[in-house]
Amino acid sequence: DQQVKQNSPSLSVQEGRISILNCDYTNSMFDYFLWYKKYPAEGPTFLISISSIKDKNEDGRFTVFLNKSAKHLSLHIVPSQPGDSAVYFCAANTPMGAQKLVFGQGTRLTINP
């Protein structure tokens, strides 16, 4: 049972434009959501997060939006840069504060010069 889904395995965006990565979840008890970025041969690194009590969190070029009624979150990167090319994973915190994250399958983002 895939509780966190990233339905787009890949995305290609022109440098300078906006990248939008999407994530859907099924468990309404999730209370915290995170995005991780992964380069080849490296472990994922934490990028940005959002609590379920908010609908938006912004950090520089990165903004995460949460739509609880739709059980959907998205990561916006603007403007996109070549160094943003990586695999992006969304993750959700399991209920009861257990701090066990459930990850999506990942979306490979390619920024074209």
Next chain:
Amino acid sequence: GAGVSQSPSNKVTEKGKDVELRCDPISGHTALYWYRQRLGQGLEFLIYFQGNSAPDKSGLPSDRFSAERTGESVSTLTIQRTQQEDSAVYLCASSSTRGNYGYTFGSGTRLTVV
């Protein structure tokens, strides 16, 4: 150390052999996790250690998989009688329970079973 350290970085083993993967978490991080990523797949939870509590082993795929952690330090993930479907990148992460929900991951061990 400054980050999560995993060893070896690469391991090629013959089908049927046992392997041990090691993880050194960030000092002071009470929580330690093992995940794996098979080719083309997402991150699959394996096991979670939190302080001295009993580990959450709910993600271990079979009884060939086991993991140990000594106190709040090193962890080893052992796979017995390896199979080709065990080939994956095994990722270890640690976190502090205070405030930040984000994990710090190691670079992983790429296991290839031939």
